[in-house]
Amino acid sequence: MRVLLTNVSGAPATLSFSTSCEAIFDVEYPFGETVFHYDPICFEVFHDRTLQPGQTVTYTFTWRQVDDFGQQVGYPLTYLIRGIILDNPSVHEARAGIRILSP
DSSP: OEEEEEOOSSSOEEEEEEESOOEEEEEEOTTSOEEEEOOOOOOEEEEEEEEOTTOEEEEEOOOOSBOTTSOBOOSSEEEEEEEEEOOBSOOEEEEEEEEEOOO
16 A cells, blocks of 8 residues: 655645654545554654655555454455645645455
């Protein structure tokens, strides 16, 4: 799974982060309840990332189709994946659907 961060403006964009984690993701049921929350170990590290116009940063994650308790999620079912960029002071997010047909 990939979360893409793209600067679509015509000027450089600088994002500020307060931890070593710049992006995370959640998996949700279609009705909004969180099934899985990616909870990495993040260290307090203040840093900036500047993206030039049109530049994209890719964050790659693995989800093993389990819930927060390590149990196989139900199928067939469509889940909502929410990519979250952890910049300060705001948080940006995007959503996409994924349909799981079998484990």
